[in-house]
Every structure is written in C-alpha cells, then in structure tokens.
Amino acid sequence: xxxxxLLAVLGALACLAAAEDPADQLPNPAQEAHARALFKEIxxxxxxxxxxxDSEAEVAGNLRQAVRAQVAEGRSDHQIKAYLVQRxxxxxxxxxxxxxxxxLLWIGPFLIVLAGAGVLAFRTRRAPVPEARLTDAExxxxxxxxxx
Amino acid sequence: xxxxxxxxxxxxxxxxxxxxxxxxxxxxxxxxxxxTGAGEGAAAGAFIGVxxxxxxxxxxxxxxxxxxxxxxxxxxxxQPLFYKITGAWGSHEGSMLLWCLALTGYGAVVxxxxxxxxxxxxxxxxxxxxxxxxxxxxxxVFASNPLLRAASPAIEGAxxxxxxxxxxxxxxxxxxxxxYVGMSVxxxxxxxxxxxxxxxxAWARWVRPWSLVAWSLLTIGxxxxxxxxxxxxxxxxxxxxxxxxxxSFMPWLVATALLHSATVTEKRGAMAAWTVFLALxxxxxxxxxxxxxxxxxxxxxxxxxxxxxxxxxxxxxxxVAAGSGFALFAWRAPSLPPGxxxxxxxxxxxxxxxxxxxxxxTVSVLxxxxxxxxxxxAFGAAVSVGPPYxxxxxxxxxxxxxxxxxxxxxxxxxxxxxxxxxxxxxxxALAAVVAGALVFAFHEPRKAFAGAGVALAVWLIGGTxxxxxxxxxxxxxxxxxxxxxxxxxxxxxxGMTFAHIGLGVFLLGAxxxxxxxxxxxxxxxxGDQIDAGGGYHLxxxxxxxxxxxxxxxxxxxxxxxxxxxxxxxxxxxxxxxPAGGQSTSKVALCLRGVSDVYVVFGExxxxxxxxxxWLVRVYWNPWARMIFLGPxxxxxxxxxxxxxxxxxxxxPRRATQTRGAAAMEPAE
Numbered sequence: 001x002x003x004x005x006l007l008a009v010l011g012a013l014a015c016l017a018a019a020e021d022p023a024d025q026l027p028n029p030a031q032e033a034h035a036r037a038l039f040k041e042i043x044x045x046x047x048x049x050x051x052x053x054d055s056e057a058e059v060a061g062n063l064r065q066a067v068r069a070q071v072a073e074g075r076s077d078h079q080i081k082a083y084l085v086q087r088x089x090x091x092x093x094x095x096x097x098x099x100x101x102x103x104l105l106w107i108g109p110f111l112i113v114l115a116g117a118g119v120l121a122f123r124t125r126r127a128p129v130p131e132a133r134l135t136d137a138e139x140x141x142x143x144x145x146x147x148x
Numbered sequence: 149x150x151x152x153x154x155x156x157x158x159x160x161x162x163x164x165x166x167x168x169x170x171x172x173x174x175x176x177x178x179x180x181x182x183x184t185g186a187g188e189g190a191a192a193g194a195f196i197g198v199x200x201x202x203x204x205x206x207x208x209x210x211x212x213x214x215x216x217x218x219x220x221x222x223x224x225x226x227q228p229l230f231y232k233i234t235g236a237w238g239s240h241e242g243s244m245l246l247w248c249l250a251l252t253g254y255g256a257v258v259x260x261x262x263x264x265x266x267x268x269x270x271x272x273x274x275x276x277x278x279x280x281x282x283x284x285x286x287x288x289v290f291a292s293n294p295l296l297r298a299a300s301p302a303i304e305g306a307x308x309x310x311x312x313x314x315x316x317x318x319x320x321x322x323x324x325x326x327x328y329v330g331m332s333v334x335x336x337x338x339x340x341x342x343x344x345x346x347x348x349x350a351w352a353r354w355v356r357p358w359s360l361v362a363w364s365l366l367t368i369g370x371x372x373x374x375x376x377x378x379x380x381x382x383x384x385x386x387x388x389x390x391x392x393x394x395x396s397f398m399p400w401l402v403a404t405a406l407l408h409s410a411t412v413t414e415k416r417g418a419m420a421a422w423t424v425f426l427a428l429x430x431x432x433x434x435x436x437x438x439x440x441x442x443x444x445x446x447x448x449x450x451x452x453x454x455x456x457x458x459x460x461x462x463x464x465x466x467x468v469a470a471g472s473g474f475a476l477f478a479w480r481a482p483s484l485p486p487g488x489x490x491x492x493x494x495x496x497x498x499x500x501x502x503x504x505x506x507x508x509x510t511v512s513v514l515x516x517x518x519x520x521x522x523x524x525x526a527f528g529a530a531v532s533v534g535p536p537y538x539x540x541x542x543x544x545x546x547x548x549x550x551x552x553x554x555x556x557x558x559x560x561x562x563x564x565x566x567x568x569x570x571x572x573x574x575x576x577a578l579a580a581v582v583a584g585a586l587v588f589a590f591h592e593p594r595k596a597f598a599g600a601g602v603a604l605a606v607w608l609i610g611g612t613x614x615x616x617x618x619x620x621x622x623x624x625x626x627x628x629x630x631x632x633x634x635x636x637x638x639x640x641x642x643g644m645t646f647a648h649i650g651l652g653v654f655l656l657g658a659x660x661x662x663x664x665x666x667x668x669x670x671x672x673x674x675g676d677q678i679d680a681g682g683g684y685h686l687x688x689x690x691x692x693x694x695x696x697x698x699x700x701x702x703x704x705x706x707x708x709x710x711x712x713x714x715x716x717x718x719x720x721x722x723x724x725x726p727a728g729g730q731s732t733s734k735v736a737l738c739l740r741g742v743s744d745v746y747v748v749f750g751e752x753x754x755x756x757x758x759x760x761x762w763l764v765r766v767y768w769n770p771w772a773r774m775i776f777l778g779p780x781x782x783x784x785x786x787x788x789x790x791x792x793x794x795x796x797x798x799x800p801r802r803a804t805q806t807r808g809a810a811a812m813e814p815a816e
Contacts, residue, residue, distance in 0.1 A: 043532045049390055094534025105519050109512035116504040
C-alpha cells in the first residue's frame with residue numbers, strides 16, 4: 001500500500017464491488033453465492049489487478065454475466081474455468097493451475113522448508129551438544145538469580 | 149527562489165554524502181579519529197541539506213507555486229492546507245525525497261549517537277550509510293528532482309488524486325518510509341560487521357534496536373495503509389495481495405525474522421551469519437519494493453508514475469547496493485567464528501524454525517509477486533497469481549509459524565524439554581480446540597477456515613499468557629510475589645508478549661471478518677429500508693447536498709437500527725472533485741464493539757415507482773477492527789521492547805559493563 005503509487009488507475013477503485021448490483025443477481029441465493037465465489041478467482045482481463053468481483057469495467061460486467069449464466073445452467077466450476085481459459089488464456093485465472101510449468105510456484109516455498117530442515121538436521125547431527133558444566137561461581141550466581 | 153535554494157541544498161546533501169562515505173572510510177583505514185569525526189559531521193550536514201530541500205518542497209506546495217512542475221502536477225489552490233502539505237510526498241519525486249530524508253536522518257542519528265559502538269564498526273557503518281545516501285540522493289538529484297521549475301508556469305494545478313486526500317493516507321507514507329529506510333541502518337551495520345569480521349553479541353545488541361525501530365514503524369505504516377484501503381476504497385477489504393502491498397509486506401516479513409534471529413545472536417552468539425544475511429536482506433527487499441512499485445514492471449492497481457528509464461536506474465541502485473553487500477557476505481561469512489551450540493530441542497531451535505518458515509513464507513510472497521514476470525520471460529505464458537494462491541501457500545506456511553510460536557518462548561535456551569513445555573500448554577491447546585470447534589459449529593456461514601483461524605489465535609494468545617504466568621510463577625507463589633515478578637520483568641519480555649498477543653488479535657479479526665462478512669445492496673429511495681443481516685436494518689431518511697472545500701458531495705443520512713432499537717446514524721457521501729473530474733465515495737462506518745456496519749453511498753438511479761433512488765451497499769464486517777488493532781498492539785510491543793534498558797540507543801556498552809550478568813537473564 002504504497003504512497004504515491006495510487007495515482008492513475010485508482011479512480012476505478014472508488015466504485016468497487018460492482019458485483020453486488022442487485023439488478024444482475026441470480027434469483028437463487030445459493031447459485032448467486034456460488035457465482036460470487038467464482039468471481040473472486042477470475043481476473044478482470046483489462047484491469048490492472050482486480051478480480052471480476054471487484055471491477056466496474058465493462059468487460060468484468062460481461063464476464064460476470066457469462067459466469068452467472070453458466071452457473072444458472074448448472075455447469076461445474078471446472079467447466080466454467082475451462083471455457084474462460086479457452087477464450088482468454090490462463091491469464092484469466094487468479095489461482096494459477098497446478099501444471100508442470102507452474103510446479104515451482106506451488107511447491108517452491110515448501111521445498112525451501114524441506115531444504116532448510118535438511119541442512120539443519122545435518123548440522124545438528126554433526127555437532128552434538130556437550131553437557132553444560134557450570135563453575136562453582138556460576139552455580140552460586142545461578143542460585144542467587146533463581147532465588148530472587 | 150526558495151525552490152532554487154532547496155534544489156541547491158539537495159545537491160549539497162549529495163556532495164556531503166560522498167564526503168561522508170569517503171571521510172569515514174578513510175578515517176577507518178588510517179585509524180584517524182579526526183577523519184571519522186569529519187565523516188560524522190558530513191552525515192549530519194547531509195541530513196540538514198535534505199531537510200532544507202524537503203522544507204522548500206513543502207513551502208512550494210503550501211504556497212501553490214505552480215512554476216514547480218511537481219506542485220503543478222499534484223496540487224491545487226482549492227485543496228485544504230493539510231493536503232497541500234501531504235501532496236509533497238504524493239508523487240514519485242516527492243516520495244523519493246521523503247525516502248532520502250529518512251535515509252540521511254538515520255545516518256545522522258547513527259553518526260551522532262552511536263557513542264557506545266566500537267569506533268571501527270561505527271566508522272564503517274557511517275561510511276556504508278553514506279554510500280547508500282550517494283546512490284539515492286544521486287538518483288533524486290539527477291533523475292527525479294521534485295524541485296525543478298517548469299519553462300512556463302501553470303495557472304492552476306492538476307490536484308492531488310482525491311483518493312489520496314484522506315488523513316490516513318496522508319500520514320501513512322512517513323511511517324512506511326521510516327520503516328523501509330530504517331532497514332538501511334541494519335544493512336549498514338551488517339556490511340560493517342562483515343568488513344570488520346566481527347559478528348558477536350555486542351553487534352547483535354546494536355542491530356536489535358534499529359531493526360525494532362524500523363519494524364515497528366513499518367508495522368504502523370502497513371496497518372494505516374491497510375485501514376485506508378479498508379474505508380476509502382469502498383469495498384470493505386483490507387488486503388488484496390496486490391504487488392504493491394506485497395512489496396511493503398516482504399521487508400516486514402524479513403525484519404520479523406531478523407528480530408528473532410538477532411535475539412539468538414545476542415543471547416547465545418549463535419546464528420551469526422544468518423542474522424547478518426537477514427540484515428542485508430531486509431533493506432534489499434525495501435529497495436526491491438521501491439523498484440517494483442516505481443518501474444511499472446508489474447501490473448498493480450496502485451500503478452505508479454511509470455517510467456522505464458527510472459525503473460532501470462532503481463534496478464541499478466538495487467544491484468549495486470545489494471550486489472556488493474551479498475558479494476561481501478559470500479566472501480566473509482565463511483570466516484565468521486561459529487557461534488554457540490544448541491540441541492535440536494531448545495529455544496534456539498524454536499527460533500530457527502520460526503525463521504525457516506518465515507523465510508519460506510517470504511519466498512512464497514516473492515514468487516507469487518514475480519511469477520507473472522518469470523513465466524512471461526521463461527515460457528512466454530501470461531499467468532496471473534492472485535489472492536487464492538497467496539491465501540493457500542502463504543497461509544499454510546504461516547500456520548506452521550503460529551503453531552510453534554507458543555512453544556518457543558517456554559523452551560529453555562541451549563537444551564529444552566518438549567514434553568514439559570507441552571504439559572504447561574495443555575490448557576491453551578484445550579481452549580484453542582474448544583474455541584475452534586464452537587466457531588465451526590455456530591459461526592455463519594460454516595467455514596473450516598474460521599474454526600482453524602480462531603483455534604490458532606486462541607492457541608497463540610493462550611500460549612503467550614502461559615509464558616507470562618510462568619515468568620510470574622502465578623499460582624506457585626503468592627499473588628504479591630507474582631505481581632512483583634511481573635513489575636521487574638524486562639521490557640523486552642513485555643514487548644514480546646504484546647507483539648504475540650497482537651498477532652493473535654489480528655488473526656481473530658481476519659478469521660471472523662474473512663468468513664463472516666455479509667454484503668447487501670439495494671437501490672433505495674428516501675424512506676426505503678434495507679435488511680443488512682445480523683438484525684441490522686437501515687432506512688434512508690434523507691439525501692442532501694454538501695459543499696466541501698474542493699468538492700461537492702451528495703450525502704445520504706441513514707438511521708441504523710438493530711432489532712428495532714436505534715444504533716447510530718450513518719452519513720455516507722459521494723464526492724465529486726471538479727478539478728480532476730473524479731468521483732469518490734466516502735464510506736460511513738458505524739462502529740459496534742470491534743465490528744463495523746459499513747455503508748457506501750453509490751450512484752443515483754431510478755428507484756421503484758419512478759422516484760429517484762441511490763445504490764446503497766451495506767457490509768456487516770464482524771470483528772474487522774481487530775485486524776487493525778492487532779498490528780498496532782504488535783507495534784506497541786516493539787516500542788515497549790525498545791525502551792528496555794539494555795537496548796536503549798547509546799547505552800549498550802555501559803550496560804554490558806555494569807550488568808555483566810545480562811546474558812544470564814532469562815529474558816526473551
């Protein structure tokens with residue numbers, strides 16, 4: 001959320017959340033909720049970085065209409081997304097698909113955890129911790145500290 | 149005339165930064181106190197120069213001097229004085245000047261106050277800080293000077309973007325920038341430690357207060373920015389995983405890891421190389437953020453003045469500063485003395501795990517932010533990475549951090565006992581499971597995330613309180629004795645307690661708001677009612693016209709009732725700014741405990757029956773305020789910790805002498 005950053009395109013943000021316009025909603029509340037959940041995963045292709053749930057752009061409105069229509073027809077999420085990808089490319093999905101190309105994106109952070117844990121395990125095995133031994137003076141100091 | 153003086157002062161500051169770097173370095177090499185003293189003087193001078201330039205810019209904004217290009221582009225005579233002043237940092241050029249002000253300010257503070265620092269370490273630190281000043285001031289003077297005059301002055305300015313004309317927006321950049329740039333001191337200390345070949349507890353004791361300052365300010369800055377987007381953008385959201393937001397979040401994550409690893413280095417002398425690495429990394433991410441945001445390389449809703457030429461310059465600065473820092477690290481780190489040893493089950497290991505998962509979480513944010521670029525370059529594919537990715541990957545890595553969090557502070561240094569610690573935490577675990585199950589059972593709509601989030605938050609808060617009770621020996625000694633123990637508890641321990649509880653509070657808010665948010669929208673004519681859920685009803689009583697200083701507004705007055713009882717009156721507005729031809733909406737927030745009834749007044753439409761109507765949107769945001777309260781508690785914890793006697797700036801050396809037993813204290 002950086003300062004001056006908010007110049008040019010922010011105007012569009014002022015009137016966000018176009019998706020709940022009562023005029024467009026599906027009559028069946030369950031289907032409407034389902035469509036709304038899907039909107040959040042679909043990018044408004046002409047916007048800077050917004051889902052069609054947020055955007056007021058015309059394209060976003062058309063996409064919402066298309067998605068609502070397909071939800072009303074009872075098509076599955078998978079079918080709807082496949083339809084959108086076929087027309088607009090993978091760019092339209094805000095949740096990138098898990099494909100060999102995207103594998104690094106999805107599992108990279110977890111690989112780092114594994115690699116880090118491996119390095120740590122290796123190092124701690126190499127360096128056993130010697131039993132701590134305190135001098136008499138330290139023992140006395142410790143007792144004093146514990147007593148207060 | 150004043151703008152010219154400011155521009156001159158800026159160039160002077162640039163030259164003084166060169167002097168600062170050169171004199172301090174020469175003084176260090178020749179063991180000359182006179183030279184390093186001169187370098188410190190130059191550091192103070194550079195700050196005064198930038199401050200003068202900044203004052204000149206503010207003056208130009210206040211007097212609406214439209215012969216200055218930057219003022220003409222970002223101000224307007226009708227703008228209120230407050231927003232004329234804040235307009236000074238509302239643009240690319242002005243914000244870079246603010247960045248330089250913070251950078252030289254920190255440099256001056258290090259130069260003038262670091263008396264306790266070993267003089268060689270200090271001279272090198274001031275020299276490196278001067279080098280950073282040369283890079284950024286050079287950029288500001290030659291590529292992004294906000295004090296340039298126009299050939300033909302404009303008669304009227306183009307006005308600051310109306311969305312930025314908001315008190316929270318206006319004050320968040322100074323916090324954010326002080327946070328970003330505060331990492332530069334840590335960076336300089338890291339480089340200096342590598343140059344001097346000395347990374348020990350004394351060094352870590354210097355890194356901690358600086359990283360605490362930067363971290364706390366950054367926390368406040370991000371929170372203010374988040375709150376601004378919550379109530380200004382009119383969609384009730386507070387975080388969108390936008391690249392610009394991520395750019396501010398990554399340095400924060402690294403700084404959080406650094407605070408924890410520096411603790412280990414300070415108390416146990418271990419993890420020294422890793423702490424230095426993080427010290428370099430934190431400011432690198434700050435610079436990366438500056439580059440990402442200003443180059444326009446990533447598509448963001450917060451699109452900046454997109455100028456590829458400047459972007460490349462910023463990338464060069466990033467490359468030079470971070471590149472030389474990490475090259476030095478690769479060369480010198482292997483020769484650093486190994487630190488204290490510790491067993492796999494110990495507080496050190498707990499903090500190490502914290503760092504491991506925090507690093508992986510940072511990488512997930514970095515990957516997600518940069519992946520569209522990588523995919524484009526590597527296989528020419530246009531891919532989007534949006535909130536669903538971050539929520540899943542970042543969320544699960546952070547869940548691991550939160551799971552181990554309460555265990556770490558209860559563990560003994562060097563060699564701990566897991567069974568004993570878990571035994572003391574059983575009630576926190578029980579409370580977490582019960583709370584999670586209750587939320588899962590009764591919270592509408594039923595979402596697993598809400599239950600898991602609340603359970604983790606309760607585990608976090610319960611575990612932190614357990615640790616506090618342990619320190620006070622609550623229940624095992626008299627209440628008076630427990631109270632006395634709490635009173636003499638080191639401030640650092642209180643700081644940790646506040647920060648960890650703040651994290652739990654944040655998580656509670658995020659879990660409940662994220663799943664329990666309710667939205668309703670309706671075209672309302674005067675007299676109409678809307679059912680917002682949760683028993684809340686709003687009726688539109690009247691719509692009126694309001695004239696602001698530089699806008700005209702339509703204001704709706706809605707009375708909010710809950711189960712028939714009046715609760716509050718909401719007056720959302722829709723502003724129109726004639727200067728730029730833009731409209732914005734001013735949200736009305738009706739605070740209910742820690743929750744909000746959030747009302748947005750939209751465009752005019754034909755209502756039912758031909759009467760004029762307005763599109764009114766109402767959100768019920770349960771526990772939303774905890775999302776912002778939590779981070780403020782965390783920043784407060786940072787502040788409390790900073791006031792710890794051992795960490796007070798300027799004191800460390802004396803502290804180590806008079807309190808040799810400090811390392812044996814059971815502090816955090």
